[in-house]
Amino acid sequence: MTGKLALKTGGFNEMNCKHTALLAVMTALCVGIQLTPRPPNVETTSLISFLVGFLFGAGFGALVGALTMFINGFFSSWGFAGIIMPFQMAGMALIGFTGGFYRKILGGNPNNVASPTKVLRLEVSFLAAFLTLIYDVITNVGWALPSGVPIIVALIQGAWFTAIHIASNVAFFGSAFFILVRIVSKLLGEGLWSSQKEAS
């Protein structure tokens, strides 16, 4: 062993100890914040899942998102999620997956992320808005179908919750995403783009 703990995880990259530890910390952070009492629909799970996807690959992002919502389904301060849980997992997995996908389409331009331009920040914010809307549509469908409520009515009834969710995520992503990318990359002690080979 040379300090590198190689993990073969199917389609994922090889990971060393640092990566593994950091991923575990971020997952724990994600779950911890998710379970903390907070205003309804203000959450950082989307941001962290997206970040994990961005840094460790789409698969990991999806996994962290889905697992966080799975645990949240049982221990949330709002009570047991019930039938809506698989939909929450699917929605959050999509956000994590998109984090990895976004990095892939960004291509190999480390300067963009080291000092993100306004355009990149805007991109991430707009993407957050869209993904949050999709997440809310998925979870509302998950509630409406078994309740027998028309989907459009469910969406309309939750319009203000959706608005709060989108606004908070736009603010979190726009202000914190690239800062977190820089911090995590420094912690990893790697160049911004070397922790995921597929990104280049």
Place this chain on the structure above:
Amino acid sequence: MEFSKRSLVIFGLGWLTSIALVGLIAGYYYIEYQNLLAKLEEYKGQVMRVNICINYEGWNGTIVWHNGTLVLAGCDLLSATKRVAVVNYTYWQSMQASFVDAINNIWNNGTHYWMWYRWTNNGWDYGPVGADRYILSPNETVMWRYEKPQY
């Protein structure tokens, strides 16, 4: 400033999101409005509308109308006024009626008082009883005037 194709696609998604969100919020208020109309229909006969004027003639001359104020059927003038203004009043046991001391923080003083009138075919008629003793009729028009009493 030139945007890449990627940026344009993402901005497009954001634009779609905002359109969808505005649509949902508009839908929310439309449904709320419909619910209120339905509730109003349900309570038809239990509620009525009245027109209340507050005339600050003896203070700064402002006249404020509260047309179509929704009140319960059989509502008295004092209760109706409290729906549209902050009212201070004193109940006089000897008169078995309430006397309005102030409306919207404009208080009776030695010379000016709040008096009330009702609109009739002959114009404004001086209110015959205390405001809490007067039961309003549907679509009735009443006025509070801050004035030097005629008496």
